[in-house]
Amino acid sequence: MRAPLTLYTLFPHALRSLSLVQEHFTPECKFKESVFENYYVTYSSMIYRQQQSGRGWYLGLNKEGEIMKGNHVKKNKPAAHFLPKPLKVAMYREPSLHDLTEFSRSGSGTPTKSRSASAMLNGGKVVSQNEST
Structure with missing residues (x-):
């Protein structure tokens, strides 16, 4: 049985960000993913920004794993850097x-041909032990 997907929404509320579990995809679920040169990834909200400076709100976690306030997270802070796990x-x-x-065609009626790893590296030619290169 497949587990249901969980969508988290990060939105500003009284100068702090809240993360809520949602069943449906909403515009608040959209984040812009940016990759730094050290392969860390940051996620900024597509619709929420600082009103005065226009700086984006970034997703960040504190030491306890709780979501930080959106206006306190900057893209250069380590709290906003995530390492993606490759699938x-x-x-x-x-x-x-x-x-x-060894390559073999069992059950095909044709004779099998055995190749060693050294033959594969030598362009398919089998080199005997007596020959010197």
């Missing part, structure tokens, strides 16, 4: 040299 997608897997030890 493992098993669409295609590159073969390793350790996997190339």
